[in-house]
Amino acid sequence: MLGLWRKIRRTGRVAEAAPPRPDGERPEAARRLGGSVQVRHVDAGSCNGCEVEIGSAFGPVYDAERYGARLVASPRHADALLVTGPVTRNMAEPLRRTFEAVPQPRLVVAVGDCARNCGVFAGAYGVVGPVSEVVRVDVEVAGCPPRPEAIVEALRKLTGR
């Protein structure tokens, strides 16, 4: 316990200084949320590269939580879905149902090249298509995998902070 306390004292703050607020248009529904966005992550068939980056976006260094975004355990608690991966046949219906379970106003963020245009999995036999073919997408994050900064920037567009 003392060792942990010494480590806390020695490490101090690891969160990087907040970059300037991203400009560019915000989705209409995001304005009604007022600086608090609960996020539910849906893996629609991803290779888990994007998951690692989402994990570090919410980790101590990038600390997406300071902008008012928080990961939650249930789509009922969520305001936004963070969808990764090309939508596979098995995940198309669960994704649609998860989207329906989110109370209005709701938003969808497509994270990674696979979610935007199927990336390297385009044309594969198990893939239905990009996320936008299954549910309406509000914000897209490019990259394979996207850098945590890009994910945080997309989340800040939703929270407006």
Added chain:
Amino acid sequence: MQALLVVAVAPLLVGLMRQIRARLEGRAGAGVAQPWRDLRKLLRKERIAPRGTSEVFRAAPLVLVATTLVVAVVAPFVTTASAIDPVADLFAVVALLALGTVALALAGLDTGTAFGGMGASREMTIIALVEPTMLVAIVALSVRAGSTNLATIVSSTLHDPARLVSPASLLAAAALVVVIVAETGRLPVDNPSTHLELSMVHEAMVLEYAGPDLALIELASAMRLTVFLGLLANLFLPWGIATTATPLALLLGVLALLVKIALLGAVLAAGEVFLAKLRLFRVPELLAGSFVLALLAVAASFFLA
């Protein structure tokens, strides 16, 4: 007025505890006011009730908030000279708080999901061990006050502060701390920020709530935390509480309460950083330990007094 204070302060307390945790983990944190922003947004959202749920599901958040509000009105937080003094009985307060928990557990069962039922059964296991401990621990304090009325207990401690360092009081304090940690769903019994359904207790019961109903539940659980910390503070550190209803004494009472709750919350949040969640099958051992402490406190208050 006391109820308004508790409602206003409760989300800020949760925000403060999250902020302290964030700072100790090297993060920047979302700010103390973030729980209020979350509540404001949830109140504006759509209300969804899952298919197949009954009135139990819809009524549970209201029951939870109402019972907590009643406790916030009657319990001696700011002043011992409350208008509805007889209601602030030890048994009434503990029963009201248990009623809220039972309502939520029934709602968890009502959704019919696997996780809702699992959370409800775990919560009932915990509450079955928590309630007797809480009653016995406060009874140990009430023995020398000669009354189970909370305001009487608090004011008699105020007149005779030497009692606080007696074995009975110290044992009861230790038992109550463990019980409050379990009852409000903090580490090491339950992790309030978990995303893993299999390890959830409180969160598993509220998975199906959305929008304004979820706002009520989050507000109620924040209020319960505030109420429990306030009770703990005033039973064992009663200084500053108003004994008369003059404005100056009341103002001092409010300030003292805020400082005490903030300090206890800070200690709880800092302690959580050092703790891992206990395995569920170890939780009854912890709670049985706290029950033994409470029983020893009662024995000490009879034999060593």
